[in-house]
Amino acid sequence: MSALHFNDWDDAPVRTTPPARPAPAQAGTAAPAPAAAPGPSLAPVNAADKRIVGGKTDINQLAPFKYPWAWEFFLKANRNHWTPLEISMAQDVHDYHHKLSGAERHVFENVLAYLTTSDILAMRNIGLAVMEKMSAPELQIYQARQVYEEALHTWTYQHCIESIGLDQQEIYNRYRVVPAIHGKIALANRRLERVMRPDFDLADRDNLHEFALSYFFFAAIFEGCWFYNGFTPIFALQRRGLMKGAAEQLQYIMRDEVLHCAFGIRVVRELLKEENLxxxxxxxxxLWDEAEAAEAAYAAYILRDPILGYNADLHTRQFRFMANRRARQVGLAEPFPGAENVLPWLDEQANLRKEKNFFETRVTEYQTGGALAWE
Structure with missing residues (x-):
């Protein structure tokens, strides 16, 4: 009787003796079909032939790279690995129920209500619209990581909502019933929905322009302004020693979003150059006027009552400053000339340094801490 053992990755038994030799074919039975002849060989991939969209090279062959910077984005993103369970929310629960004013709870809840829907929208846009249309695998592989990160961000908001004990149905429905939150989501859906179609033909120059404009909106405005600016009310609470666990989680999300924005802007620049567009x-x-109007209405709602150190006017003015920065990064004219940086401390939030573990019990070399360089 042959011996059996189990390998380390499957429960199926593995025999250590060779299988019995098959019996010879009996008369009248069909002989085994001959092995198929190998197909014709293919020409090797030339990196210079790759394109951001519409490339004719093998989408399954990663290297040689034409866009090595995209691979670097993927490597950098993996060094910012974390989960929401690693950050204690115990103090936040106490702060929310015993320290926050009514206006501060209104701000906190509605920021989460907006972000929960926005990150799901971002995940779907990358996975269904952008990634599917990229024809260089080094671009797709970073975007695969980006899809994961948007799901991670959604988990983080859910963790905050659940930890504090908020009414999940009510919070998640605010984007549908609160006009100022719905307005931003509706604008994003309108700007992105057509290019999500799999039959959206990028060989058509008008469609290609719409795709480039849509991706610019997503990278530079949706992620680069609305997200970047969107965490600020929570950071304003953190600066006063409130809701520090939630704010720390948003700092890690912000680091992801900085990379998402930088990657998207680089893609837009390369696409415009490559396609002479x-x-x-x-x-x-x-586009800028619509985005500013939606952001101003949102700020007026979530900050209808100012909180200490932060108000709707600061929020909207900071949006204009960030909009100018994103436009310059693409090589475009500033949409709001003269806008000032009214929140100079905001950029510091992307430069979080972690020297102890999240529960401050021992010194660690947590990868998220000192291993990353930020532009």
């Missing part, structure tokens, strides 16, 4: 100034102006 220019974004229409009139279309850009409409």
């Amino acid at each position: 220019s974004l229409d100034p009139a279309a850009l102006k409409t």
Whole structure:
């Protein structure tokens, strides 16, 4: 009787003796079909032939790279690995129920209500629209990581909501019933929905322009302004020693979003150059005006009563400053000339340094801490 053992990755038994030799074919039975002849060989991939969209090279062959910077984004993203369970929310529970004013609870709840929906929208846009249309695998592999990170961010908001004991149905429905929150989501859906279609033909130059404008909106405005600016009310609480656990989680999310924005802007710049394409100034102006109006309405709602050190006017002015920065990064004219950086401490939030573990019990070399360099 042959011996059996179990390997380390499967419960199925593995025999250590060779299988019995098959019996010879009996008369009248069909002989085994001959092995198929190998198919014709293919030409090797030339990195210079890769393109951001519409490339004809093998999408399954990662290297040689044409866009090595995309691979570097993937490596850097993996050094910012974390989960929400590693950050204690115990003090936040006490703060929310015993220290926050009514206005501060209103701010906290509605920021979470907006972010929970926004990150799911971001995940779907990358996974269903952008990633599917990229034809260089080094671009797709970073975007696969980005899809995971958007899911991780959604988990983080859910963890905050659940830890504090908020009414999940009520919080998650606010984007549908609160006009100022719904307005931002509706604008994003309108700007992104057409390019999500799998039959959206990028060989058509008008469609290609719409795709570039849509991706610019997503990377530079949705992630680069709305997200970057969107965490600020919670950071304003953190600066006063309140809701520090939630704020720390948002700092890690912000680091992800900084990379998402930088990657998207780099893709837009390369795409415009590669396709000899220019974004229409009139279309850009409409885009910026819509984005500013939606952000101002949102700020007026979540900060209808100012909180100490922060108000709706600061929020909207900071959006304009960030909008100018994102436009310059793409090589475009500033949409709001003269806008000032009214919250200079905001950029510091992306430069979190972690020298102890999250529960402050021992010194660690947690990868998220000192291993990352931020642009």
